[in-house]
Amino acid sequence: MAPTDLTRFKLIRWDELPTVPVYMDQLLQLVNSALAPLGLPAVTKTMVNSYVKQHFFSRPSGRRYTRNHVVAVLVVSILKVDFKLPTIGKAILAIRDSRQVAARYQTFCTAFEKTLRAEALQPATDTMAVAIQTAAQTVAYHLLTVQTLG
Secondary structure (H helix, E strand, O other): OOHHHHHOOOOOOHHHOOOOOEEHHHHHHHHHHHHHHHOOOOOOHHHHHHHHHOOOOOOOEOOEEOHHHHHHHHHHHHHOOOOOHHHHHHHHHHHHHHOOHHHHHHHHHHHHHHHHOOOOOOOOOOHHHHHHHHHHHHHHHHHHHHHHHO
């Protein structure tokens, strides 16, 4: 991946995600195509089922996954670069319990993308936003470092 590729990376926004629940194959296609430019390992059915078993998010209803599920899989897949699953799980649960999934996901997207582009971030206004920004920056800097070192 050329250095400019990461600077142009853009995560799928909340409003761009399917509004109707999707099946596992659709979820995997959506997540894997979104994350492909980052060079991360592909997400598998086994991984998603493991996240459900670890209570990172609720079981799908009728084998169909909502936007919340898609966002959780996207974020977990990115954060796994630098954080252990128990830490990620605590963060995902705290965000879910806050009932601000869309807003928190936007915070993550903005912090991740701005860090990849070396743009300044607005200072976070609450503890959860600080944690989200810091985690997103950590992974973005890691990916930039790996890319630079080859």
